Amino acid sequence: MKRLLVGACCTLLCLVSRSADAQVPAPPPVTAQPVRVFLTCDGCDAALKTAVTFVEYVADRQSATLEVLIEAQPPQADARSWTFTYIGKGAFANQDRKLSLSLPAAASADEVRAGLARIFKFGLVEYAIRSDAGAHLDVSFASPEAGGQPSAGAGTPVHDPWHYWVFRLGMSTDRYGERTQSSGYFSGNVSANRTTEDWKIRISGYKSGSTSRYMVSDVETVNTKEGDWSLDSLVVKSLGEHWSAGFTTALTSSTYSNQHRVANFNPAIEFDFFPYSESSQRSLTIQYAAGPSHYEYAEITIYGKVAETMPRHSVTASLGLRQPWGSAGASAVFSQTLNEPDFNRLTLNGSFNVRIIKGLTLNASGSFARIRDQFYLEQSSATEEEILLRLRQLATGHRYSINFGVTYSFGSLSNATVNPRFGG
Amino acid sequence: MSTATRARVVSGIIAVILLALPRIAAAQVPPPQTAAAAPPLRIFLDCYQCDVDHLRRNVRFVDYVRDRSVADLHVLVTTQGTGGGGTSWVVKFIGLERFLGLDKTFTFNTDQTATSDEQRREFARIFRLGLVAYASDTSSASQLEVTFKPAVSPPGQAAEKARDPWRRWVFRLSTNTSLSGEATSEYKSYRFNGSASRVTDEWKVNISASQNYNQNVFKLGDGHKFTSLSESGNASALVVKSLTGKWSWGSRASFSTSSFSNTERALAASSGIEFDFFPYSESNRRTLTLQYMLGVTDYTYREVTIFDKVEETVPNHTLNASLGLRQPWGSIGASAYFIQHLSNLDQLRLSLYGNADVRLFKGFSFYTYASYSKIKDQIALRKGEASEEEILLRLTQQATNYSYNYSVGFSYSFGSIFTSIVNPRFNGPGFFFF
Numbered sequence: 112m113k114r115l116l117v118g119a120c121c122t123l124l125c126l127v128s129r130s131a132d133a134q135v136p137a138p139p140p141v142t143a144q145p146v147r148v149f150l151t152c153d154g155c156d157a158a159l160k161t162a163v164t165f166v167e168y169v170a171d172r173q174s175a176t177l178e179v180l181i182e183a184q185p186p187q188a189d190a191r192s193w194t195f196t197y198i199g200k201g202a203f204a205n206q207d208r209k210l211s212l213s214l215p216a217a218a219s220a221d222e223v224r225a226g227l228a229r230i231f232k233f234g235l236v237e238y239a240i241r242s243d244a245g246a247h248l249d250v251s252f253a254s255p256e257a258g259g260q261p262s263a264g265a266g267t268p269v270h271d272p273w274h275y276w277v278f279r280l281g282m283s284t285d286r287y288g289e290r291t292q293s294s295g296y297f298s299g300n301v302s303a304n305r306t307t308e309d310w311k312i313r314i315s316g317y318k319s320g321s322t323s324r325y326m327v328s329d330v331e332t333v334n335t336k337e338g339d340w341s342l343d344s345l346v347v348k349s350l351g352e353h354w355s356a357g358f359t360t361a362l363t364s365s366t367y368s369n370q371h372r373v374a375n376f377n378p379a380i381e382f383d384f385f386p387y388s389e390s391s392q393r394s395l396t397i398q399y400a401a402g403p404s405h406y407e408y409a410e411i412t413i414y415g416k417v418a419e420t421m422p423r424h425s426v427t428a429s430l431g432l433r434q435p436w437g438s439a440g441a442s443a444v445f446s447q448t449l450n451e452p453d454f455n456r457l458t459l460n461g462s463f464n465v466r467i468i469k470g471l472t473l474n475a476s477g478s479f480a481r482i483r484d485q486f487y488l489e490q491s492s493a494t495e496e497e498i499l500l501r502l503r504q505l506a507t508g509h510r511y512s513i514n515f516g517v518t519y520s521f522g523s524l525s526n527a528t529v530n531p532r533f534g535g
Numbered sequence: 536m537s538t539a540t541r542a543r544v545v546s547g548i549i550a551v552i553l554l555a556l557p558r559i560a561a562a563q564v565p566p567p568q569t570a571a572a573a574p575p576l577r578i579f580l581d582c583y584q585c586d587v588d589h590l591r592r593n594v595r596f597v598d599y600v601r602d603r604s605v606a607d608l609h610v611l612v613t614t615q616g617t618g619g620g621g622t623s624w625v626v627k628f629i630g631l632e633r634f635l636g637l638d639k640t641f642t643f644n645t646d647q648t649a650t651s652d653e654q655r656r657e658f659a660r661i662f663r664l665g666l667v668a669y670a671s672d673t674s675s676a677s678q679l680e681v682t683f684k685p686a687v688s689p690p691g692q693a694a695e696k697a698r699d700p701w702r703r704w705v706f707r708l709s710t711n712t713s714l715s716g717e718a719t720s721e722y723k724s725y726r727f728n729g730s731a732s733r734v735t736d737e738w739k740v741n742i743s744a745s746q747n748y749n750q751n752v753f754k755l756g757d758g759h760k761f762t763s764l765s766e767s768g769n770a771s772a773l774v775v776k777s778l779t780g781k782w783s784w785g786s787r788a789s790f791s792t793s794s795f796s797n798t799e800r801a802l803a804a805s806s807g808i809e810f811d812f813f814p815y816s817e818s819n820r821r822t823l824t825l826q827y828m829l830g831v832t833d834y835t836y837r838e839v840t841i842f843d844k845v846e847e848t849v850p851n852h853t854l855n856a857s858l859g860l861r862q863p864w865g866s867i868g869a870s871a872y873f874i875q876h877l878s879n880l881d882q883l884r885l886s887l888y889g890n891a892d893v894r895l896f897k898g899f900s901f902y903t904y905a906s907y908s909k910i911k912d913q914i915a916l917r918k919g920e921a922s923e924e925e926i927l928l929r930l931t932q933q934a935t936n937y938s939y940n941y942s943v944g945f946s947y948s949f950g951s952i953f954t955s956i957v958n959p960r961f962n963g964p965g966f967f968f969f
Contacts, residue, residue, distance in 0.1 A: 232681035250663035273951035283944025290935035390959035512715035522705035526619035531818040532783040
């Protein structure tokens with residue numbers, strides 16, 4: 112044990128000293144001064160100075176904080192090329208960069224000017240970002256497929272032997288303990304996903320279990336055990352910017368809900384009132400799903416069943432907004448058993464996090480469910496331990512939760528000092 | 536199935552998978568060589584705080600890949616709190632492959648008042664600006680343009696920013712109320728937090744107060760109800776003076792009350808020094824601190840303790856060593872904390888903590904945390920037996936001479952390295968909530 116500890120300490124110390132070697136000096140602080148550029152570019156400096164205005168140009172090398180040298184290379188048969196050398200000075204010392212530009216020999220004078228200015232700016236950005244101009248710089252990207260299908264990254268990868276399939280597996284376990292109580296938790300999951308603009312396929316499996324032990328007196332110990340697992344799949348086909356169709360399948364098991372095994376298959380269709388491509392800003396979807404569900408219970412239910420099969424359907428409406436003022440979401444789900452229409456559930460959810468004025472933020476979330484479909488509950492009554500430790504789902508006609516918060520901050524809010532001393 | 540058969544089946548499956556891998560790879564014909572321009576940059580984004588889907592949609596001139604080993608650039612993002620309550624971001628572009636050795640660091644800040652949308656937009660802007668020079672020889676370069684739009688700021692705004700009427704003080708108040716329930720149980724909780732802080736490079740002052748109240752009501756099977764209550768409160772002030780690049784001095788005063796710990800009132804004061812083996816300015820990437828404090832705590836108990844006390848004053852000292860590393864291969868943290876009562880040297884506690892999240896090889900990450908405490912300082916324990924309900928609901932502290940907590944996990948992913956596509960269809964409700 113002692114040797115193990117010593118070994119661990121040595122490894123840690125090695126890591127620290129190694130990472131210390133790899134360390135580079137901290138970035139220089141932001142200077143409000145503009146970048147002062149001494150530009151050398153045969154016959155092109157006037158055009159560049161007009162086109163690029165977020166730095167200052169100086170006539171003498173001594174007062175420059177950045178020297179840029181643009182040199183034309185000997186022309187090739189079908190191409191002309193230039194190299195751009197950036198040499199940092201003063202606050203930018205040791206920050207050098209080399210870029211290049213290559214254009215077809217047939218490029219017009221305008222194209223050459225535009226090309227030179229473009230690359231010149233690319234190189235300047237990392238210096239100018241620390242100046243006053245930094246806050247007003249950005250990069251625009253004229254996507255070649257503008258107007259058509261949104262692109263997936265820079266280009267659809269040319270060579271992907273896996274055809275977009277990604278596989279993941281993971282496992283984790285943890286334990287907590289002291290003299291009179293302990294608990295443990297385990298979970299494992301595997302998944303295979305394929306995501307393209309046209310199709311989305313997710314296949315996943317999950318298993319978890321937990322145990323706990325409470326010594327409630329010198330002679331009595333309460334032991335608990337819970338577990339669930341599931342195997343899910345989802346297949347969705349994109350039908351334009353607003354429609355999708357697909358299905359889900361699930362095979363699940365849960366001790367909490369008295370469900371030894373539940374299998375269901377649900378074909379579904381979904382409509383987004385906004386284009387799906389805007390989903391990280393806003394989405395408003397409505398989805399209808401219908402299909403059979405087969406239940407096998409762990410214990411006989413309040414209706415005296417051990418197994419049953421029921422056709423079910425559901426409608427889900429969901430709104431999500433993430434905007435500069437904050438974010439908000441709402442959803443409504445209604446699900447129903449078709450052969451027993453009285454077995455149904457309506458769940459409403461809403462939440463928002465909004466900045467009212469600078470420094471004042473409100474957040475609230477709430478949900479309400481009207482529950483008429485607990486046909487799977489176990490017949491026997493729950494013990495006190497099962498109730499207190501929430502080991503079993505209990506009969507209820509409703510379930511609600513409300514959360515409301517206000518945060519107000521004022522004072523020197525733009526103070527950017529980082530001071531890590533004594534934590535906090 | 537016997538263990539042996541199961542082992543054989545498992546190894547069979549693994550063998551099939553392993554055999555399939557090279558075959559799939561070999562079946563591919565290499566792509567035809569395109570023009571001189573390099574393919575889009577392959578980015579490995581190493582960022583816990585980023586909205587990755589938003590970036591995939593708004594920074595589209597690169598390809599996002601799952602693993603560092605197939606990337607052209609590793610983008611390592613770290614954040615720290617600022618004195619104004621906002622976030623200081625350090626974005627490090629680490630060159631790999633043809634960019635080996637070409638590293639760049641960009642920093643920016645977002646205010647406490649920035650919404651999540653404003654934060655992700657600003658990150659995306661800095662990310663684009665940082666990438667553009669690396670992308671200059673790729674096929675996307677001709678579609679990229681650096682834009683400059685100077686804002687016409689009202690005169691005097693800059694001057695107002697420069698003079699700070701609040702003298703670096705920041706105040707924050709927040710409250711939160713939660714209610715939930717169903718037919719047989721109800722839960723209520725209420726929280727209040729307030730803070731005032733002033734942070735400069737030289738001094739740090741943090742004053743904070745909080746109060747918590749939780750109530751659970753359970754209807755038990757036999758018709759009677761069980762109500763659990765727990766409450767706690769805390770107020771503290773911390774003053775830290777920077778002595779040198781590596782040394783600091785600090786003092787703390789606090790008041791606390793807790794139904795769980797049987798303390799009606801605990802008044803504590805302490806003072807001490809801290810040393811960082813690395814300069815504090817590198818704390819976003821590495822820190823190794825040693826802290827020693829000397830203090831005294833005055834307790835007034837809610838109920839008489841196992842030592843028959845209703846109040847007492849205890850001098851103590853603490854030693855705390857703490858290591859934190861965030862490096863391209865992952866992150867590691869470790870700490871050791873020791874407290875001892877000076878009035879009774881046998882009353883002490885030693886806590887050890889460690890965590891690691893490390894990329895061991897392509898696609899494989901390993902993470903773990905573990906803590907262990909040797910506990911001999913439970914002077915506040917209530918005399919008498921706790922009820923079964925109190926024990927099950929963890930409403931009061933139980934006598935123990937140790938506690939431990941550990942977690943071990945791994946994740947392994949393989950397959951396509953490209954993760955640039957966002958497809959939000961059938962995400963279902965809930966994905967947008969927080």
